[in-house]
Amino acid sequence: MFIRSIGFAAIAGSAMSAVAPADTAPDEAHRFIRVSEDSVGRADSYAFPPGGSRVHSESVAGSTEKFALDGAGVERTAMTPRKRSGSGYRDGSANGPAGRPQLPDLLNEVAAPPPWKVAGVDYYVGAPQDIAFKDPAAAALPSGAKLDRATVFVVEAGVVLDGYDFSLHGGMAIVVQSGASVTIKNSRFVVGANAIAPINALAGSGSLTIENCTFDGAAINTVLNALVNYNGDGVFLYRYNFMENTSSDAIDFGEGTYSPIVQYNLFEAQGFDPAAHADTIQYYKGVATDTVFQFNTIYQPQEGEGAEGPQMIQLQAQGGGVITNATVTNNTMMSSN
Numbered sequence: 001m002f003i004r005s006i007g008f009a010a011i012a013g014s015a016m017s018a019v020a021p022a023d024t025a026p027d028e029a030h031r032f033i034r035v036s037e038d039s040v041g042r043a044d045s046y047a048f049p050p051g052g053s054r055v056h057s058e059s060v061a062g063s064t065e066k067f068a069l070d071g072a073g074v075e076r077t078a079m080t081p082r083k084r085s086g087s088g089y090r091d092g093s094a095n096g097p098a099g100r101p102q103l104p105d106l107l108n109e110v111a112a113p114p115p116w117k118v119a120g121v122d123y124y125v126g127a128p129q130d131i132a133f134k135d136p137a138a139a140a141l142p143s144g145a146k147l148d149r150a151t152v153f154v155v156e157a158g159v160v161l162d163g164y165d166f167s168l169h170g171g172m173a174i175v176v177q178s179g180a181s182v183t184i185k186n187s188r189f190v191v192g193a194n195a196i197a198p199i200n201a202l203a204g205s206g207s208l209t210i211e212n213c214t215f216d217g218a219a220i221n222t223v224l225n226a227l228v229n230y231n232g233d234g235v236f237l238y239r240y241n242f243m244e245n246t247s248s249d250a251i252d253f254g255e256g257t258y259s260p261i262v263q264y265n266l267f268e269a270q271g272f273d274p275a276a277h278a279d280t281i282q283y284y285k286g287v288a289t290d291t292v293f294q295f296n297t298i299y300q301p302q303e304g305e306g307a308e309g310p311q312m313i314q315l316q317a318q319g320g321g322v323i324t325n326a327t328v329t330n331n332t333m334m335s336s337n
Helices: none
Strands: 031-034 045-048 055-059 065-069 074-078 145-148 151-154 159-162 173-176 182-185 188-190 199-201 208-211 214-216 226-230 234-239 242-246 249-253 257-263 266-270 281-284 287-289 292-294 297-300 322-324 327-329 332-335
Touching: 151 159, 173 182, 199 208, 226 242, 242 249, 249 257, 249 266
Parallel strands: 151 173, 159 182, 173 199, 182 208, 188 214, 199 226, 208 234, 214 242, 226 249, 234 257, 242 266, 249 281, 257 287, 257 292, 266 297, 287 322, 292 327, 297 332
Antiparallel strands: 031 045, 055 065, 065 074, 145 151
């Protein structure tokens, strides 16, 4: 396995040594982690409140900003957050969908935030907020897609599912059958009473693209371990999506030969099942080549969930699988514990 570079990362509770930037004195509200050089050769430090599940902000007289740290219950005056221009980084911000970022205040208390624009913080990801969704059970489906109760089966190659609300009717799912391939975009998924995983690409299926989609696992267990499951052969492209409240994993790769590309996404609150060891991505069996995992945001606000806590980035070939030529870089991670 070859990893070209590890970019900016901040992990609460990390075993890495804590180092404060030279121009910033550490205090009781921050912990600093120095990480390796990013893709443009700069080493950065990251500071975060040790107990806060979120950092909230409010405007007061004189444009001063105050931030409440949830976990510690401390309110203090903070400097104006540094604006990240994104100059020099292909951070995806120029092509994100329409909408207000989900966590605009997340990095306000960070003394040295990432120099690139952060998904879900500086720009919105997920299903466009100005879209009128279609009901998959009422609107026409494209050729090659067939509805059976709460599941849309993709049975042909080249199908595009665009602008559907799969949160309806108790939570709907997409199953991609052998020989079929699909692009899923601008759509919404919520696990509901049906308790079925939103997307499952079966063995023998082709490439799968998921863009500009919102997933809410609602902390509900499903038969499958992840909200998105891929066992096909081809390119797995997952970009500009927002996923939250998973019972266990976010994305699982199984049998097949594939090239996963996971970019410009926000993953928030994973592993609500007390027995879960939640992974943002997991490899089990299969042959993965040319993995790209970059410019993603992983935020774990809740404490005490899962058997061992979430594994924010996993790059391990399990079950006899193989991973070659993987690139993991420029991801932003924050945890409350």
